[in-house]
Amino acid sequence: MSGRRHGAVAVALLTVAGAAAAAVAPAHAAENATVSVLHGVPGATVDVYANGKALLTNFKPGTLTDPVKLPSGSYDLKVTAAGTGANGAAVIQANDVEVPAGSNVTVVAHLGADGKPRLTPFANDTSKVAAGKARLTVRHTAAAPAVDVRAGGKPVFQDLTNPKEASADVAAGTVSADVVLAGTSTVAIGPADLNLQEGTSTIVYAWGSAQDKNLKLAVQTISGLHSDPSGIPGGTGGQAAAGDAPTWLVVLLLAGATGALSTAVGLTVSRACARS
Amino acid sequence: MSPGTRIAVFAVLGVVALGAAALVTQSGETTPTPAAGGARDEPSASRPAPDPTGPASTAGPVVVRPVELVAATVRIRMTVLPSGVAADGQMALPPDPRTIGWYRFGPAPAEARGSVVLGGHLDSREYGVGPLVRLSQLRPGDELAVRLANDRTVRYRTVRVESVSKQSLALAKVFDRSGPPMLRVVTCGGEYDRDRGGYQDNLVVSAEPIR
Numbered sequence: 001m002s003g004r005r006h007g008a009v010a011v012a013l014l015t016v017a018g019a020a021a022a023a024v025a026p027a028h029a030a031e032n033a034t035v036s037v038l039h040g041v042p043g044a045t046v047d048v049y050a051n052g053k054a055l056l057t058n059f060k061p062g063t064l065t066d067p068v069k070l071p072s073g074s075y076d077l078k079v080t081a082a083g084t085g086a087n088g089a090a091v092i093q094a095n096d097v098e099v100p101a102g103s104n105v106t107v108v109a110h111l112g113a114d115g116k117p118r119l120t121p122f123a124n125d126t127s128k129v130a131a132g133k134a135r136l137t138v139r140h141t142a143a144a145p146a147v148d149v150r151a152g153g154k155p156v157f158q159d160l161t162n163p164k165e166a167s168a169d170v171a172a173g174t175v176s177a178d179v180v181l182a183g184t185s186t187v188a189i190g191p192a193d194l195n196l197q198e199g200t201s202t203i204v205y206a207w208g209s210a211q212d213k214n215l216k217l218a219v220q221t222i223s224g225l226h227s228d229p230s231g232i233p234g235g236t237g238g239q240a241a242a243g244d245a246p247t248w249l250v251v252l253l254l255a256g257a258t259g260a261l262s263t264a265v266g267l268t269v270s271r272a273c274a275r276s
Numbered sequence: 277m278s279p280g281t282r283i284a285v286f287a288v289l290g291v292v293a294l295g296a297a298a299l300v301t302q303s304g305e306t307t308p309t310p311a312a313g314g315a316r317d318e319p320s321a322s323r324p325a326p327d328p329t330g331p332a333s334t335a336g337p338v339v340v341r342p343v344e345l346v347a348a349t350v351r352i353r354m355t356v357l358p359s360g361v362a363a364d365g366q367m368a369l370p371p372d373p374r375t376i377g378w379y380r381f382g383p384a385p386a387e388a389r390g391s392v393v394l395g396g397h398l399d400s401r402e403y404g405v406g407p408l409v410r411l412s413q414l415r416p417g418d419e420l421a422v423r424l425a426n427d428r429t430v431r432y433r434t435v436r437v438e439s440v441s442k443q444s445l446a447l448a449k450v451f452d453r454s455g456p457p458m459l460r461v462v463t464c465g466g467e468y469d470r471d472r473g474g475y476q477d478n479l480v481v482s483a484e485p486i487r
Contacts, residue, residue, distance in 0.1 A: 199381065
């Protein structure tokens, strides 16, 4: 349905990922997990290998893959410079990365606080959000010090450090968000308008390097987490139930025609209308 | 266009990320596919960072909200107002029973899937009785018309008029976002028991689009 919106690059990545999924399955895989990959290391186009097989090729910085179904289990992940092959030197390596059955995970290749590339798997919370709410999660995956995240100028998440995350369910709607150095009003990224759609999880990644002045945001959304309202009220007066005869209703409905009659009717039903 | 897609598109529209956000939408609702071993998830899209100098070029279909409900056979003509969720978790309704609320987090009339929910007060202490008092007179086959903000009108045919106790209202059905397109017009009915929270029932009119 949304295939039209895929960029050519994304489609190519997915094709590779889909084909590779079967090949990289661990020996004792049972249930599937949902895995997305974010490339948050500035300046390097890479290939990603899982258990020795190519999972992503020509993966460019700032790209987040579509979610891919992978068998759950343990994965050895290796990131190499693009085109160097399965035996190429590892830019980043992470062995025994657990991908639990039924989980929804985003694996992020990013810079640590020390500026060195690393891989961090984040578990995505796909539990339902209450009606009218949206989930906002911020992940610090940048070579930068501790930060506060503000919405409308007010801190929402404070003292967030690499590679930690903070999350909250908030009222759906658009917020103007920015990232500041912790405890200050020195803006590191933003402000950016985030449309937090009802029933949707919006995950914001801060990535890049403060020192190299290339801090950026990447945004991932997971929809379909909505809940229904708990009910529908429908009347606060009780007037409509104050009489049973349809003729009575007709009289009542016609009451709007004349103010005097309306007042009279209002008086006659006033006891029935009172709310506790 | 499904609600999921609409949500995704809106997320894209909303996130006019400062010069440099990579933007992706995904769906938490997954569909099993026959592909062996690994299968791509449902609706989603990946994008590289947008051109920081360009305008927000990710515009997609815009949701056209309903503005008026007409049920000619029972002399109902009401302004429709967008409504959300009240502090108690119930659908928020416009206080004036001469107007009706549209659950703005759910589908809009022009969408291909799910229930468009219109809910209104039967009456109010402040404003008196509203037109929805006649809703129960609708019969299967009666036509309902919903006029949209773009002046287009979507017509529906009543299939059911049912009074159900509030406790047993099938919320998942009324607020369904993925099934066949339906219109649900909901108000109150049954006994008014002020010691038990007012009206005891919901009156639910279900109607399907006329094609």
